[in-house]
Amino acid sequence: MTLPPATLRDPSVHRAPSHAWRLVVSLAIGGYLAAVVMPPLAGPPPASELAGAMMQPLRPLVGLLHLGHGYRFFAPNPGPGHSIRWTLVRADGVTLTGSIPDAVTDRPRLLYHRRFMVSEKIATLVPPPDAPADVRDAAKRDWGPLVRGVATNVLRTHGDGRLSLELVEHSLPAPDEVLAGAVEPDVVTPLGVYERRREVGR
Amino acid sequence: MIPGMDDGQTGRAERGWCGEWIAAWDRFFFTPADPLPLALIRICTGLLLAWSSAVWLLDIDAFFGVEGWLAPHEVWRMNDQPWQWSLYFAAWSPTAMRVVAGVTLVAAILLTVGLATPLAAVTAAVGFISAANRAPLNVFGFDDTLGLLLLPLVIGPSGARLSIDGLLAAGLPGARVEGAPSVRANVALRLIQLHLCVVYFFSGCGKLLGASWWDGTALWGAVANGQYRTLDLTGLARHPLLTNALTLGTLFWEVAYPAIVWPRLTRRVALGMAVAVHLGIGVAMGMMEFGLAMITANLAFLSAPVIAASLAVVTGGRLESSSSGTSFRSSARTSPGMPPRQGTQAHP
Numbered sequence: 001m002t003l004p005p006a007t008l009r010d011p012s013v014h015r016a017p018s019h020a021w022r023l024v025v026s027l028a029i030g031g032y033l034a035a036v037v038m039p040p041l042a043g044p045p046p047a048s049e050l051a052g053a054m055m056q057p058l059r060p061l062v063g064l065l066h067l068g069h070g071y072r073f074f075a076p077n078p079g080p081g082h083s084i085r086w087t088l089v090r091a092d093g094v095t096l097t098g099s100i101p102d103a104v105t106d107r108p109r110l111l112y113h114r115r116f117m118v119s120e121k122i123a124t125l126v127p128p129p130d131a132p133a134d135v136r137d138a139a140k141r142d143w144g145p146l147v148r149g150v151a152t153n154v155l156r157t158h159g160d161g162r163l164s165l166e167l168v169e170h171s172l173p174a175p176d177e178v179l180a181g182a183v184e185p186d187v188v189t190p191l192g193v194y195e196r197r198r199e200v201g202r
Numbered sequence: 203m204i205p206g207m208d209d210g211q212t213g214r215a216e217r218g219w220c221g222e223w224i225a226a227w228d229r230f231f232f233t234p235a236d237p238l239p240l241a242l243i244r245i246c247t248g249l250l251l252a253w254s255s256a257v258w259l260l261d262i263d264a265f266f267g268v269e270g271w272l273a274p275h276e277v278w279r280m281n282d283q284p285w286q287w288s289l290y291f292a293a294w295s296p297t298a299m300r301v302v303a304g305v306t307l308v309a310a311i312l313l314t315v316g317l318a319t320p321l322a323a324v325t326a327a328v329g330f331i332s333a334a335n336r337a338p339l340n341v342f343g344f345d346d347t348l349g350l351l352l353l354p355l356v357i358g359p360s361g362a363r364l365s366i367d368g369l370l371a372a373g374l375p376g377a378r379v380e381g382a383p384s385v386r387a388n389v390a391l392r393l394i395q396l397h398l399c400v401v402y403f404f405s406g407c408g409k410l411l412g413a414s415w416w417d418g419t420a421l422w423g424a425v426a427n428g429q430y431r432t433l434d435l436t437g438l439a440r441h442p443l444l445t446n447a448l449t450l451g452t453l454f455w456e457v458a459y460p461a462i463v464w465p466r467l468t469r470r471v472a473l474g475m476a477v478a479v480h481l482g483i484g485v486a487m488g489m490m491e492f493g494l495a496m497i498t499a500n501l502a503f504l505s506a507p508v509i510a511a512s513l514a515v516v517t518g519g520r521l522e523s524s525s526s527g528t529s530f531r532s533s534a535r536t537s538p539g540m541p542p543r544q545g546t547q548a549h550p
Contacts, residue, residue, distance in 0.1 A: 017385055025231070026227065029389065029393070040400065062282070063281075063283075063284075066330075067349070071346065071404040071405045073343055074424060075408030075409040075412055075415075076409065076412030078414065083429065109432070109488045110253070113342060117339060142279070152270075152273070153264050153269065156270075157264070173426055175439035175442065176439070
């Protein structure tokens, strides 16, 4: 893509940028590159205190340009998939069930992935059901508001009623399990029972 | 030699080590480049953003509404507020949400065809960032990559080639040389290239923390995940060594990408692997948009002559890439006896 020197000598092609222009642009490029490099260096964990400190002055620029990404695709290990199973008993007595995401109804595939991210991101905050009670209580302060949003959206879409939510961690079978046809059962964690805008039970 | 430009040899001795660094930076960023690769990236990015915008619109009340997946006052839990702005924080009514999303969709279409390109690029970027910042529960790597592509498209002259803007400009009296090499084009392409290297570097380094990437089973973890699967590859259970090879090949390619993509000798390996890996993810794991976005970003490493030759094959026209930039001539657009359009002649 870089042009041969002959082109650079052709005055009709371009004018050489001035030193001042190049200095200003170089500073802008440096700032941009810093905003690109620092977010993945500063997080997700493990990350150094130094990277965190260097990230602080860049936060406005990173936020402004939407550059705050970790880029840890399938890292450190590809893990199990998650979905949120819901059961809604409506005021009219009708019971509805569903899953977030739903590979059958969530079409096109990009819509499926956008909904899949809801359960995947919430799953990162929810400890397993056999975790100590204090750990589960502390974690709920983080995932509780997000799950309330999920409940609100389901109730808005399907009508008012009593909504039960469960996080399902789908078993990630080992190769020998697949060959033997014996796959571990999914792990189910209750996320609570909700009515419009509030949680009414665990 | 153009005043202020460095030819890489003159005065090397008297510049010293720091001077050489400055000269190298100068050459790297401020050498004019053909805008053709940027134009192709613009078209691909525009199409992907248009598709993404259409999908946001399919369930817009859930994504951006007050009673959606994430209420506006809860966004801070996932974002770095107040810096992660969004027009949707102000446009919270059903009508306003649809207007913002609709304008973004129109801007993406204009970006694709290259009409009012600078305005379309800015509008598309604003609309994209607004959506991503308002719906942090719903974004993933595809959105990260769209952002990587859109910001350089705002900076560079992405509408200079393969665009309606280019056609219109060529018809104007005294029009500038169409698709002339430009420092802005070079800066934009360099930013995409460097950002892509950062993405692969950190993605590869993140994998180095995982035991499954070392023991060669990580690829199995990806194909056995039923929530991602669109192509059943669980037959790999019978071929552990193949799984090992694919896993380690992916790991080494990703970690090495920032080094092997620059030398001409290894660039084809880096880009060929990128196409294979990302198409594989797209087909087997149903993330075709993510795969295509990453392949689009990799286009920044293709030279203008290679792109010109490829497009010429596809379109049946003649696409020239030379020191002047690239000019597209198809038989349908050239009338016998007419003088060549201004700006389409090759420069020496």
